[in-house]
Amino acid sequence: MHLYDSTIPSGNAYKVQLLLSHLHIPYAITSLNILATPPETRSSDFLAINPNGRIPVFILDDGTPLIESNAIMFYLAEGTPYLPDDKLAKAQVLQWLFFEQYSHEPYVAVWKFRTYWALNGFEDLSGREIQKLKERGQAAIDVMERHLEGREWFVGTNYSIADIALFAYTSAAEQIGFSVGPNVKAWLSRVEGTKGWVKIKKDETGKCPL
Amino acid sequence: MHLYDSTIPSGNAYKVQLLLSHLHIPYAITSLNILATPPETRSSDFLAINPNGRIPVFILDDGTPLIESNAIMFYLAEGTPYLPDDKLAKAQVLQWLFFEQYSHEPYVAVWKFRTYWALNGFEDLSGREIQKLKERGQAAIDVMERHLEGREWFVGTNYSIADIALFAYTSAAEQIGFSVGPNVKAWLSRVEGTKGWVKIKKDETGKCPL
CATH class of the missing domain: 3.40.30.10 (Glutaredoxin)
Structure with missing residues (x-):
């Protein structure tokens, strides 16, 4: 593969x-x-x-x-411990996957890209566009913070691909200037403690310190 | 429900x-x-x-x-004719659902909203932002056009929720100024011919002629 x-x-x-x-x-x-x-x-x-x-x-x-x-x-x-078999739990995993791609990635990932790699940084964006990126990215992280109150993982009681999807860009969020609450921080640590967890690959351009 | x-x-x-x-x-x-x-x-x-x-x-x-x-x-x-059971076909349906939410809806749906309902229309957007909305919306419709070459439906040989997801906003695309090719037009008609198909509800504000 x-x-x-x-x-x-x-x-x-x-x-x-x-x-x-x-x-x-x-x-x-x-x-x-x-x-x-x-x-x-x-x-x-x-x-x-x-x-x-x-x-x-x-x-x-x-x-x-x-x-x-x-x-x-x-x-x-599918068929592994990283995706529940139960119909409702599977739909809830998908719910967070769509949340990630629609309400989180277009703001947090774009902010990360512009922070480290975009040739013009944020220069070609208006102040209003920059503010929108920041506000919507923060709103997504805040939705995660509230959802994780009293919960270990995003769906049910097991680590799943919902956690993996949201971990990918949230792990960089504080470093690039978003405010990350205690529930999200504790959850980031739990993800890092899972068996087989690996760090994102090192940036060969040297521009990203993560 | x-x-x-x-x-x-x-x-x-x-x-x-x-x-x-x-x-x-x-x-x-x-x-x-x-x-x-x-x-x-x-x-x-x-x-x-x-x-x-x-x-x-x-x-x-x-x-x-x-x-x-x-x-x-x-x-x-799940478990109905609108989502295949086959593992690969199911992943391909999801592929188009994520394409729809990431590469299509944020441009075509936003363009429709601003055309008919946004208080300020496109006024609060810069020329570059308007151009980006239009170009990316058109690019998504063009990806659909190429994929439908020689195909009746988005995944395999059956109508599925991949078609439903993409139909929702593509059906309005030509009306709001996007260029819609013959493969997409023929597919829109096929969706409209499915059993149980219903039109989107009428706009109570009267601003949308669809």
Whole structure:
């Protein structure tokens, strides 16, 4: 099996890598330079694999490409302890996966990218756009803080791909200026203590200290 | 069962309503005014149900709230013809559901909202922001056009919740100024021809002609 990643660390690719580590599944990696002009994710070869031009893409042994980090995780986690079998619990895991992609990643991940890697940083954004990124990212982290009151994990009593998805970018949130409450901090530590947990890969550009 | 919708037509709520119609499942509706100041989706009563303050929310018979349109659909569709049982096909349905929420809805749905209902229309956006909305919305529709070449439905040979999710806002795309190719147009017609298909509810404000 084969994972398309980016040369700079991607939280979305990291989700898949963390789950593969938990599951002891070996795989090969190709890292694409998304900072190149044009980005390597927009080459005709890669667009033939993912017409949406984004990583991660996970190639199954028969050559089938799976796209979208959270869909890849769902595929890999089905039938394992990282995705509940129960119909309602499974829907609740999906609820947090969609929350992550709609209400969290577009703000927290974009903030991280602009902090460390974007050529112009935040320069090409208006003050209102910057404020919107910060406010919505903070709102997502605050929703997590309230949900974790009295809870160890996002769904039920077990660590699942809902936790993995939300961990990926939340683990960098305080470092890049978001306010992270005690429930989220304790949960981040719990994730780091899970069996097979691995850190996100080191930034080869040296710009990200995490 | 009970659906929280908005008084203006919401494509995200419509997805759930279209699937419920296909499945012949009866339900009650409460419509919240998201144009009020503050929006009724931000009342303390509603935030106790969905801390993220968004519709749709689907309340199960035992009172459990399900949040996120695509997670609600997955829950309702499991074990029905609208979601394949096959592991890979199910992951491919999810792939399109995540594509819809990440690469399509934030542009096409936002463009529709600003066209018909936003108090200031597009006025508070910079030219660059407007261009970004339009370009990314168009890119998502173009990805759909290419994928539908030689295909009837988004995944495999059957209509599924992947089609329902993408239909919701794509059905309005041409009307609001996006370019919609022949494959997408033919697919929109196929969706409209499915058994139990219903139109999105009429806009009570009269601003949306659809």
